[in-house]
Amino acid sequence: MSSSAWTHPPAHPLLAMAGLVTRDEAARAKAVVAAMRAADADTAAARHGEAGG
Amino acid sequence: MGVVVDSSYVIDLLGGQSAAKAKAAELDQSGATIILPTIVLFEVLTGLQHAHSKTAAARFRDFAHACVIEACDEHAAQAAADIMVELLRTGHRKGGADVMIAGMAHAAGHRLISRDADFAAIAQATGLLIETYGSADNASPTGGARHRTARTRKAYMKQWTTDLTRRASGVCMHQSR
Numbered sequence: 001m002s003s004s005a006w007t008h009p010p011a012h013p014l015l016a017m018a019g020l021v022t023r024d025e026a027a028r029a030k031a032v033v034a035a036m037r038a039a040d041a042d043t044a045a046a047r048h049g050e051a052g053g
Numbered sequence: 054m055g056v057v058v059d060s061s062y063v064i065d066l067l068g069g070q071s072a073a074k075a076k077a078a079e080l081d082q083s084g085a086t087i088i089l090p091t092i093v094l095f096e097v098l099t100g101l102q103h104a105h106s107k108t109a110a111a112r113f114r115d116f117a118h119a120c121v122i123e124a125c126d127e128h129a130a131q132a133a134a135d136i137m138v139e140l141l142r143t144g145h146r147k148g149g150a151d152v153m154i155a156g157m158a159h160a161a162g163h164r165l166i167s168r169d170a171d172f173a174a175i176a177q178a179t180g181l182l183i184e185t186y187g188s189a190d191n192a193s194p195t196g197g198a199r200h201r202t203a204r205t206r207k208a209y210m211k212q213w214t215t216d217l218t219r220r221a222s223g224v225c226m227h228q229s230r
Contacts, residue, residue, distance in 0.1 A: 013077075013081040013119060014066070014077040014080055014081050014087055014119045014120065015074065015077040015078050015081050016116050016119055017063070017066050017067055017077070017113070017116045017117075017119055018066050018067070018069050018073070018074045018077060019067075019068070019069035019074075020067050020109065020112045020113055020116060021067045021068055021101065021106060021109040021112070021113070022068070022109075023068045023069065025067075025068070025101065025104055025106045025109050026064050026065070026067055026068025026069075026070075027068070028100070028104035028106070029064050029067075029097065029100030029101045029103075029104045029106065029109075030061065030064045030065075030100065031100075031104075032099060032100040032103045032104055033060050033061070033064065033096045033097070033099070033100045036096065036099065036100075036148075036150070037096075037148045037150060037151060037171065038148075039148075040148025040149055040150055040151075041146045041147055041148040041151075041171075042146070043148075
């Protein structure tokens with residue numbers, strides 16, 4: 001583990017996160033993340049092309 | 054060795070998806086250190102808040118401490134740079150967030166839990182161990198190809214098909230369950 005880890009002990013089991021949001025909220029959040037990543041990848045490719053890569 | 058969780062997995066778990074819950078139970082039982090990169094925290098909080106779920110975002114923040122929240126350090130940044138250079142050299146288009154997450158896992162020797170096919174090409178380039186959960190057959194690329202333009206979607210689907218073929222051959226991903 002890196003030295004920059006915020007080394008607080010886990011306060012909950014991972015399973016405690018299950019179902020904290022509705023399926024609809026999760027689907028919408030996932031779409032937002034997907035859009036962010038797609039834009040990020042497209043930008044990386046474009047910049048790489050501009051740089052002659 | 055710890056386990057790094059990707060945004061796609063965290064959101065599946067938050068939404069109560071059964072395969073993600075089963076994986077969480079397995080990880081809790083194993084006692085593995087679960088690492089939540091700050092980049093993933095950023096992505097998930099953005100997703101929830103932009104989807105007008107500020108209450109959900111607050112609930113998630115409270116429970117995010119089920120994991121060790123870890124920022125990208127200089128070793129991870131170097132690993133991510135190495136990965137990105139290799140991906141660009143081989144014509145793969147991946148976003149910085151994906152590569153930073155992969156760099157964090159790769160630098161520390163952690164495995165990564167994700168069903169996002171974008172990581173298949175990264176695994177191919179780096180040997181990063183990616184662990185999926187449940188059936189990956191219906192996992193769409195980042196779960197949101199419909200948000201791409203027609204041009205990028207076409208290129209992306211071509212890449213996704215290639216990635217899935219590689220995954221099916223067992224070269225870079227494995228199914229732990």
